[in-house]
Amino acid sequence: MNNEETFIKSFRNVKLSLDARRRMRAELSAYADFYAVPAAGASLLQQTRFFMNRFSYAVGVCSFLLMGGSIAYAGHISLPGSPLYPVKLAILEPVERVFTIREQTTIDWNIDLAYRRLDEADIVTHVSEPSLKGEAQAAIRVVDAVRTVQKNIDALPSSARAEATVAFNEKLSTHENTLARLALVASTSKATSTASALNKLFTEVHARAERNTSSKDAREPSRQQQKATDEKNKESRSKQQHNVLDNEMIESFFDKDAQE
Structure with a gap:
């Protein structure tokens, strides 16, 4: 036993030359390339984890x-x-x-946005239990949207400015009550600038509505008078046509009698 240990220990001091070590390394590398060890396949647990990870990601x-x-x-x-x-x-x-x-152009988008703010304000102010916070927020948004549209309209050429102003004012007129409510809410919440803008806007809309009503009332008698005149003219034309037919019948009768 001691001889074996001594023999083994004697080999520990043996050192190969550099060429021998290089040759041995090359032979081992060639052997490994020729007899490649197949890679171990993924285990069932690994496959399950991979599937669950992908499924969890998708979910x-x-x-x-x-x-x-x-x-x-x-x-x-x-x-x-x-x-x-x-x-x-x-x-x-x-x-x-x-x-x-x-x-859409920028002004078209801003006009649509202003209409959207007005519709939102209509809903907020007409619910069964209005929220003061919601109404105050709606008031600010309506003022901002209307100011933006008015600036866009002012920048238009004069030919298009008048038409755009009329169309936008007509839309504002349909929200007269909402503007009045928002002005009151803004005054209550001490939003001075917003309340002032809404009061001015409401005053303009209300005055415009009154002018339209007055002009409509002023045009009503003339419309009735024109209608009566048209009826008289129609009746007169009917009588003239009737007289013409009577004259033709009389002339036809006398012509026939003369021939006999």
Whole structure:
């Protein structure tokens, strides 16, 4: 036993030359290349984990998309005072503008936005239990939208400015009661600039409505008079046609009698 240990220990001091070591390394490398060891296949546990990870990822993505779509829809129909209303203003409407601005001019988009703010204000002010916060927020948004449209209209050429002004004022006239309510809310909430702008806007809309009513009342008698004149002219033409027919019948009778 001691001889074996001594024999083994004697080999520990043996060192191969550099060429021998290089030759041995090359032979081992060639042997490994020729007899390649097949890679171990993935275990069932690894395959299961891989599938579950991919499935969980897909479920997560679908959930995110569904949640995002629900939030986007809820935000799009949200009203002033709603928690999702800031999302609508800051994210959804700018994204919508990017996709519609190619088909609409800037003034068309701003007019549509002003109409949207007025419709929102109509809903907020006419619910069974109005929210003061929602009404105050609607008042600010309406003023901002109307001011933007008025600036856009002022920048138009004179030929298009008059038509755009009339069309926009007609739309504002349909929201007269809402503007009055928003002005009252703004005054109550101490929003001085907003209240002043709304009061001015309401005064203009109300005065315009009264002028239209007065002009309509002034035109009504002339319309009735014109209608009576038309009826008289129609009756006179009918009598003339009747007389012509009678004369033709009389002449025909005398001509026939003369021939006999």
